[in-house]
Amino acid sequence: DFELALENDIKPAFGRSEESVQKFLRRGYIGWCDEVNDILKKGRLLVEATREPESIGFVTCILSGASGSGKSCIAAKIAKESEFPFIRVFSPADMIGFSEMAKCQALQRAFSDAIKSPLSILFLDDIESILDYSPIGPRFSNLVLQAFRVLLRDPVPEGHRLLVLATSSEREFLEQVGLLKFFDHQIDVPMLTEPQHLLRVMHTSQAFKAEEMQSAVQRLEKIKNGREIVIAVGVKRMLALIDFVRRSEGDRAALLISELESSWSIREKVHEYPYSPT
Amino acid sequence: DFELALENDIKPAFGRSEESVQKFLRRGYIGWCDEVNDILKKGRLLVEATREPESIGFVTCILSGASGSGKSCIAAKIAKESEFPFIRVFSPADMIGFSEMAKCQALQRAFSDAIKSPLSILFLDDIESILDYSPIGPRFSNLVLQAFRVLLRDPVPEGHRLLVLATSSEREFLEQVGLLKFFDHQIDVPMLTEPQHLLRVMHTSQAFKAEEMQSAVQRLEKIKNGREIVIAVGVKRMLALIDFVRRSEGDRAALLISELESSWSIREKVHEYPYSPT
Amino acid sequence: DFELALENDIKPAFGRSEESVQKFLRRGYIGWCDEVNDILKKGRLLVEATREPESIGFVTCILSGASGSGKSCIAAKIAKESEFPFIRVFSPADMIGFSEMAKCQALQRAFSDAIKSPLSILFLDDIESILDYSPIGPRFSNLVLQAFRVLLRDPVPEGHRLLVLATSSEREFLEQVGLLKFFDHQIDVPMLTEPQHLLRVMHTSQAFKAEEMQSAVQRLEKIKNGREIVIAVGVKRMLALIDFVRRSEGDRAALLISELESSWSIREKVHEYPYSPT
Amino acid sequence: DFELALENDIKPAFGRSEESVQKFLRRGYIGWCDEVNDILKKGRLLVEATREPESIGFVTCILSGASGSGKSCIAAKIAKESEFPFIRVFSPADMIGFSEMAKCQALQRAFSDAIKSPLSILFLDDIESILDYSPIGPRFSNLVLQAFRVLLRDPVPEGHRLLVLATSSEREFLEQVGLLKFFDHQIDVPMLTEPQHLLRVMHTSQAFKAEEMQSAVQRLEKIKNGREIVIAVGVKRMLALIDFVRRSEGDRAALLISELESSWSIREKVHEYPYSPT
Amino acid sequence: DFELALENDIKPAFGRSEESVQKFLRRGYIGWCDEVNDILKKGRLLVEATREPESIGFVTCILSGASGSGKSCIAAKIAKESEFPFIRVFSPADMIGFSEMAKCQALQRAFSDAIKSPLSILFLDDIESILDYSPIGPRFSNLVLQAFRVLLRDPVPEGHRLLVLATSSEREFLEQVGLLKFFDHQIDVPMLTEPQHLLRVMHTSQAFKAEEMQSAVQRLEKIKNGREIVIAVGVKRMLALIDFVRRSEGDRAALLISELESSWSIREKVHEYPYSPT
Amino acid sequence: DFELALENDIKPAFGRSEESVQKFLRRGYIGWCDEVNDILKKGRLLVEATREPESIGFVTCILSGASGSGKSCIAAKIAKESEFPFIRVFSPADMIGFSEMAKCQALQRAFSDAIKSPLSILFLDDIESILDYSPIGPRFSNLVLQAFRVLLRDPVPEGHRLLVLATSSEREFLEQVGLLKFFDHQIDVPMLTEPQHLLRVMHTSQAFKAEEMQSAVQRLEKIKNGREIVIAVGVKRMLALIDFVRRSEGDRAALLISELESSWSIREKVHEYPYSPT
Numbered sequence A, B, C, D, E, F: 001d002f003e004l005a006l007e008n009d010i011k012p013a014f015g016r017s018e019e020s021v022q023k024f025l026r027r028g029y030i031g032w033c034d035e036v037n038d039i040l041k042k043g044r045l046l047v048e049a050t051r052e053p054e055s056i057g058f059v060t061c062i063l064s065g066a067s068g069s070g071k072s073c074i075a076a077k078i079a080k081e082s083e084f085p086f087i088r089v090f091s092p093a094d095m096i097g098f099s100e101m102a103k104c105q106a107l108q109r110a111f112s113d114a115i116k117s118p119l120s121i122l123f124l125d126d127i128e129s130i131l132d133y134s135p136i137g138p139r140f141s142n143l144v145l146q147a148f149r150v151l152l153r154d155p156v157p158e159g160h161r162l163l164v165l166a167t168s169s170e171r172e173f174l175e176q177v178g179l180l181k182f183f184d185h186q187i188d189v190p191m192l193t194e195p196q197h198l199l200r201v202m203h204t205s206q207a208f209k210a211e212e213m214q215s216a217v218q219r220l221e222k223i224k225n226g227r228e229i230v231i232a233v234g235v236k237r238m239l240a241l242i243d244f245v246r247r248s249e250g251d252r253a254a255l256l257i258s259e260l261e262s263s264w265s266i267r268e269k270v271h272e273y274p275y276s277p278t
């Protein structure tokens, strides 16, 4: 039954590394703030550190951040630019309905395949999903957790070099479950929090006319000046809302901003109680 | 055993998209308040946004609201009016007694079938039931949850367009379990809360004579004027009670309203304590 | 294995609707109070509402009340009097040791059988037992719960009419688990709480001589006058105790009442503390 | 596998009713106090009530009490004296390591066998063990619980008469799990709490010489006079300690009483705080 | 699969009673304090009570105490000295990785084998391990617990005599789980708590020269005089530390005592707060 | 299925003891502080105590400490230097995805193989992973725990000598679960906490030029003098960061220290509140 699972289910999951990375880059890459560009740079340094002959050649890094903040996109870009001969995406989308055992086996196989090549990147996307994590309980697959515990620490054989790039939107869970500390490098991916970030994405989308951009600038700066507003949007939602207003009639910038507000992406900052309790 | 399940159980669940939508429209559509009509309009915009060639072409929307508030009816109407070549209803009624694994497989198949067509609607009805949710515990299928997590985010391949329409009466559970945030658009479906709403439904049912309608108007307005009464009925219960009184003798409007009261659909507003505690 | 279960276990559970209803009426029907007679009347109205051609033809009703209060007896009487061509009793007694899966399948089959006939009653007896409910935990079968959730709401196909009559002694559990709200009509069955109720049942049993009845009347009225006594007996226990004293020697009415007291069916009312705490 | 279980495991459990009852009577019956004799008398009345043609002919009774208090002994004596043509002991000792499913099946078979005979006693010994009860958790078999729920209430077919005699040392658990209320009659079996009780058992054992009995009487009455001592021993432990001292040298009555003390069967009464809290 | 387990796993566990007892006596028997010698004497009395023809011939006894206190050693000595024709050791070491079911079956077989012989000892070693007990949870096998519940109480058939000797280092767990009360006799095995205890074991080990013993006496008595020190070592650790220092250089008595201190076997008594709280 | 697992999965795990030990020594051994060197010395004494003919010849020892502190490295070095004819590494890396049952079997086989040889070391690496431990819950395999409980205490047969060396980074869990006390010797492995420790590792790495070492000395001593800083780094992270800065440009010592700070390895000591609460 397990053998069968391997035959039928796991095979299609492998052997398409190139396209897999591409899938996360369908909308290109917008360097919508400095922080994001810096993450890209650090990623390049990790690639170099893996390649470096005098180092041990086994580097592990996790990108954490809110859902839809663009983690997979950045990781995919780092992987693609590395031009390593072996790049494999290990993604929960290839393992829907897998048993814990089958996931473990697939994970172990991914590592052992990666280690066979002299210079590899293993891209573990959305590891809380690989772990079947759900916040109620919380629940997760202990079997897969144990596999991660072991594989993230097991030394790579001499003559082989491996960079493990993981993403997760559940950093705290990973911390609690004792997995976070096994990553040598831990990087946070931010959300859009400044008017400029929003404008940058709007601009790049080419969906808005000059005067609409102008109107948006004004509204957003006005909001920002008031100082009572918090902005927190993932790139993903920003792009979805731009799509939604694209063919609307009337003031599309206004519509966009009102949609951001109704989805709580722009919201009034809760006033903190000004006096300490007595 | 699983293969068997697929052969015997899943097949009949597919290939009847047209009729499936119809099932939710057996009582037609009553636009019993503006809000409901607005939801229908927003639904049409989402249909357009999915079709729009410059957008990414993958839109997800959830209709949440009390049990029996008419969510499935509205979703069915949106789907039917879209006239998309591919419309599939994915409903828990087709999966009673399914194992978690079988549900996952069916869900994955529903998405992959939908993605094969260039322009599709996937109508996920009652997703808390698909998740085998029960409030005590709470319990739910983690395997199905993981499938949703992945499928709601996995990019649709280029050249294909998909609108996912989901309904649920357990919005808070979806929030807690981290699923709500994966929907691009979240819409609330209201209950009947005004005398006018009740009258509108009564009128459309053609069950009441003119003087009965008159008598109901008076009773309800009197109630409303008193300001101590809360009305909260789902369309479903309203229609069931109209059926119940239909052939009764005596004042049927009075009977209807007394049944609404005895089922707590019309109830005295709890007086809030007028003084702050000392 | 499941197939086997179906072959061996489920078959005998069906095809004996007539006798099944009879089993709950072995002691006849005593209208021991007005409330019980009213329930019977409401039951007849539901039967009419199901039959009514202009209504949707799908009515669901639950009878809840203490264990042994006579719920199954009343439901059976309603069903029998309806003279519907299809009456099926779905009872946990036919499914001892069934797996959750087998119960689901049986339940689904019961509904689909009922729906095949143009005019049907489906009598779901003791639904907390069908749900394998136990108060410690609480535990119950989530799979069966999900089946109920779906089947109680899935529209009956046009041209078919179905009255679902359910009984349960765990109303609060059904409320908590979200099942109660799916019933269109919810009716409470009372216990014997007045001396007259007890006397009515004693009289009908023909077990007591005239002077014994007299003596019982006196004792009970004396008790009642004192105002410090609460009576709460299910019909079932009342009938069991009558059987127990039937052939006793001495004052059988006194013995009956002392047995009622020792089983806490007649008990001193706990005095509520007359002053508010300071 | 289940079929196999039935073939191999269940068969030897049946068909030895006579001897089974005898096993609980190996030490005979000592009427060591009035209360115990009264229980025996009530048992005989239940036997009569079951036989009585005008009653419904289905009587259920549970004997509860501390472990080793002699419940099974009394139940066995009632059953034996009834001289009913069918007497079956259903005991956990015959079902060690049984699966829940196998227990259910055995239980159901025991009831259906009992019901086939016109006049039967079904002796359910130690029902908390049949339920696989353990106080930590608490844990128990829900499947078996459901079987009990149904079988204890399912009406016996006309023309058949059944007395169900159960024993349990976990009355509170049965209460919590909702099973206690399904028994028509609930009887408590006491422990030895008076010096006279101990002396009665010692005397019957014929293990002590006249002067030893005398010495024991003095010690025990002295203890009792002091009023600061609580006695609470099950018959079982009492008989075990008599066996233990039987061949000892020195004052065997003294040894017996010191063993009772060291096993906390005779212990100083905890003084209750004489003043109410202020 | 279970049959297989029986074939492969259980068989080797039996038929080596003689050697099994010997395994616990590899280091001989040191009567390092009076209490331990008294336990041995009580053990001999239990052996006699089992043999005694006028007693019921079924005696159960449990030795509880800290891990490594020498429980198994004493039980083995009692069993060996009894010279009963049937002595069986039932030990968790023979059942590693057994399923609950297989353990139950083995346990039941051990009892039924023991009962076949006219005069038997069944030595149940480390019963919390037989129960798969772990303090976190706590967890344990309920199936095995149920088997113990039944087997420890089920009367031995006439003409057969059985002494059950059990050991456990988790007395409180057994109490909580309701198993302790089923043993007729409960004996506590102490740890080494006095300087004399330590010296006795050191002396018997023949590892120390006269002057080393002298030096140890002085150190220990000095410690004891100070009255601020608690000693609590199991024989097992004491013997292990003697082995550890055996070939060391320098003052081996000093090293031994410092090792006892660093493993908290000799520790400062925590001062209790001298005033009652106000 | 289990047999299959044994055939396919377990075999490769054995028969490579020599290389297995080597794997933990890939970076050699740096005696970066006295404490670590002392542990090595104690390890050698344990090796001697195992060999010693007059001792019992069964010694168990656990090395506990933070993740990445170098436990496996030290244990491997002790094992390698012992030159015992039989050295086996039992590591979770060889058992990814194993069932509990398979792990138990493998563990038991490891012990029985070790016991066959006259002089053996069994190196149990990362025993919390062997136990499938996860801190949330906590969860762990009870079956494996039971196997450990038994195997760590079961006497080695005469003529055989065994040293069990275990490592774990979850000492507290082992304590709670009752396993820690079964080890005769418990040793703590420290982290790098002094500037000198860091410098020692930097120096040995040969990655830094003399002036960089000089600059690091100054920075670290300055930090240390301030007395408000806590250093706590595992050797593992220290080596990883040295690899990371190896080919960087600019002041690599400064970069290293800033990386130590951003990973909280060097952090400000939290000031403790100087006054006791009132």
Ligand SMILES: Nc1ncnc2c1ncn2[C@@H]1O[C@H](COP(=O)(O)OP(=O)(O)OP(=O)(O)O)[C@@H](O)[C@H]1O
Residues within 6 Å of the ligand: A024, A025, A026, A027, A028, A029, A030, A031, A032, A065, A066, A067, A068, A069, A070, A071, A072, A073, A074, A126, A167, A169, A235, A236, A239, B153
């Ligand atoms: N920097 C970027 N420039 C352009 N598009 C981006 C950028 N970052 C993300 N996107 C787009 O936003 C969407 C979400 O990005 P991505 O999937 O990388 O986010 P994520 O953080 O991995 O989300 P999740 O938590 O759901 O896995 C994708 O369509 C992606 O193409």
Ligand SMILES: Nc1ncnc2c1ncn2[C@@H]1O[C@H](COP(=O)(O)OP(=O)(O)OP(=O)(O)O)[C@@H](O)[C@H]1O
Residues within 6 Å of the ligand: B024, B025, B026, B027, B028, B029, B030, B031, B032, B065, B066, B067, B068, B069, B070, B071, B072, B073, B074, B126, B167, B169, B235, B236, B239, C153
């Ligand atoms: N706007 C409407 N006009 C006419 N009938 C309606 C309308 N909305 C709902 N109904 C009818 O009310 C009943 C319940 O509606 P529907 O099933 O859509 O509710 P729901 O919110 O999906 O309920 P549930 O939570 O049980 O899934 C159906 O019979 C449906 O035909």
Ligand SMILES: Nc1ncnc2c1ncn2[C@@H]1O[C@H](COP(=O)(O)OP(=O)(O)OP(=O)(O)O)[C@@H](O)[C@H]1O
Residues within 6 Å of the ligand: C024, C025, C026, C027, C028, C029, C030, C031, C032, C065, C066, C067, C068, C069, C070, C071, C072, C073, C074, C126, C167, C169, C235, C236, C239, D153
């Ligand atoms: N109105 C009645 N007249 C005569 N007998 C009745 C009446 N109600 C109940 N009984 C008898 O009392 C007993 C218990 O009734 P019934 O089984 O209907 O109760 P119930 O509430 O369904 O109990 P449970 O909760 O155990 O299912 C049966 O023997 C039934 O015949």
Ligand SMILES: Nc1ncnc2c1ncn2[C@@H]1O[C@H](COP(=O)(O)OP(=O)(O)OP(=O)(O)O)[C@@H](O)[C@H]1O
Residues within 6 Å of the ligand: D024, D025, D026, D027, D028, D029, D030, D031, D032, D065, D066, D067, D068, D069, D070, D071, D072, D073, D074, D126, D167, D169, D235, D236, D239, E153
């Ligand atoms: N009245 C009695 N006269 C003589 N012996 C008795 C009496 N009651 C009990 N015994 C004996 O005491 C022992 C325990 O009695 P029994 O098994 O009936 O107790 P129990 O309450 O059923 O215990 P448990 O809770 O363990 O099932 C048996 O050996 C039984 O023979």
Ligand SMILES: Nc1ncnc2c1ncn2[C@@H]1O[C@H](COP(=O)(O)OP(=O)(O)OP(=O)(O)O)[C@@H](O)[C@H]1O
Residues within 6 Å of the ligand: E024, E025, E026, E027, E028, E029, E030, E031, E032, E065, E066, E067, E068, E069, E070, E071, E072, E073, E074, E126, E167, E169, E235, E236, E239, F153
């Ligand atoms: N009285 C004794 N004289 C000599 N050696 C003893 C004595 N008691 C125990 N030992 C030895 O000490 C070790 C531990 O004893 P034993 O196994 O009996 O302890 P235990 O209490 O059963 O431990 P556990 O709780 O681990 O089962 C054994 O090697 C045993 O031979």
Ligand SMILES: Nc1ncnc2c1ncn2[C@@H]1O[C@H](COP(=O)(O)OP(=O)(O)OP(=O)(O)O)[C@@H](O)[C@H]1O
Residues within 6 Å of the ligand: A153, F024, F025, F026, F027, F028, F029, F030, F031, F032, F065, F066, F067, F068, F069, F070, F071, F072, F073, F074, F126, F167, F169, F235, F236, F239
């Ligand atoms: N004393 C040392 N000298 C040189 N290198 C060391 C030393 N200690 C550890 N290392 C190296 O540091 C890394 C981690 O060491 P090791 O695996 O022994 O740590 P650990 O405490 O067992 O970690 P874990 O908790 O992850 O099992 C390895 O690459 C090892 O080679």
Ligand SMILES: [Mg+2]
Residues within 6 Å of the ligand: A071, A072, A073, A125, A126, A167
């Ligand atoms: Mg992602």
Ligand SMILES: [Mg+2]
Residues within 6 Å of the ligand: B071, B072, B073, B125, B126, B167
């Ligand atoms: Mg719906």
Ligand SMILES: [Mg+2]
Residues within 6 Å of the ligand: C071, C072, C073, C125, C126, C167
């Ligand atoms: Mg009923």
Ligand SMILES: [Mg+2]
Residues within 6 Å of the ligand: D071, D072, D073, D125, D126, D167
């Ligand atoms: Mg008993």
Ligand SMILES: [Mg+2]
Residues within 6 Å of the ligand: E071, E072, E073, E125, E126, E167
């Ligand atoms: Mg032991």
Ligand SMILES: [Mg+2]
Residues within 6 Å of the ligand: F071, F072, F073, F125, F126, F167
């Ligand atoms: Mg390690």
